Amino acid sequence: MFNHNATNIAIRKPEASGKFSSKSAWNAVRLKTAITPWSSTIWFKGAIPKHSIVSWKAIINKLSTTDRLSFLNSGQNRRCILCSTEPETVNHLFFNCGFSSWIWRSILWRIGTQRRLKKNVAEEEQWIRDNFTGEGQRTTALKYGFQPTIYHIWRERNSRLFENKVNHKTQILRHVIQDIKVKINDDNRRDTPNDANRKAAHLFR
Numbered sequence: 001m002f003n004h005n006a007t008n009i010a011i012r013k014p015e016a017s018g019k020f021s022s023k024s025a026w027n028a029v030r031l032k033t034a035i036t037p038w039s040s041t042i043w044f045k046g047a048i049p050k051h052s053i054v055s056w057k058a059i060i061n062k063l064s065t066t067d068r069l070s071f072l073n074s075g076q077n078r079r080c081i082l083c084s085t086e087p088e089t090v091n092h093l094f095f096n097c098g099f100s101s102w103i104w105r106s107i108l109w110r111i112g113t114q115r116r117l118k119k120n121v122a123e124e125e126q127w128i129r130d131n132f133t134g135e136g137q138r139t140t141a142l143k144y145g146f147q148p149t150i151y152h153i154w155r156e157r158n159s160r161l162f163e164n165k166v167n168h169k170t171q172i173l174r175h176v177i178q179d180i181k182v183k184i185n186d187d188n189r190r191d192t193p194n195d196a197n198r199k200a201a202h203l204f205r
């Protein structure tokens with residue numbers, strides 16, 4: 001059965017023990033792309049590997065969207081399974097789709113930002129880097145919000161496509177917020193709890 005938690009990683013290196021894992025794959029990719037402008041948004045310490053890898057693939061347009069696999073279906077692009085209105089491309093999914101833009105806007109709204117979204121996910125990521133720096137609560141919230149948003153939208157797309165399971169957008173938003181809270185709480189447990197983390201946690205209560 002298709003496992004929508006798996007990420008179809010192309011680059012795999014074994015750990016010292018010789019064992020392959022998503023963690024060792026994540027490290028291999030992270031080291032290869034450490035000098036790219038978006039590495040700080042994708043490969044930061046404490047990021048969840050499966051979230052980082054799906055987000056990285058979205059930014060470099062390597063997710064298996066229908067437009068990239070059109071050779072399998074005689075060049076016919078299937079419509080987006082989340083909104084049924086536009087052909088599925090990575091730029092549509094992140095975040096020109098009504099379903100996914102609602103989720104990302106909901107995260108941005110919680111950190112006090114309402115604006116027109118950029119036309120593709122790479123520009124959206126650049127907007128985060130251009131506008132959120134330092135250690136403030138909103139930077140923390142966005143750092144932890146961007147990747148799970150991409151991951152859970154992609155997971156829902158796969159769930160509908162391969163398992164015929166449909167979740168409402170409010171359920172996906174709940175999953176994203178749950179992951180953000182877990183990461184903020186992890187940070188508070190691991191490091192000395194800081195003001196930015198405490199305030200970021202309040203944004204998602």
Ligand SMILES: [Zn+2]
Pocket residue numbers: 080081082083084085086092093096097098099
């Ligand atoms: Zn759509």
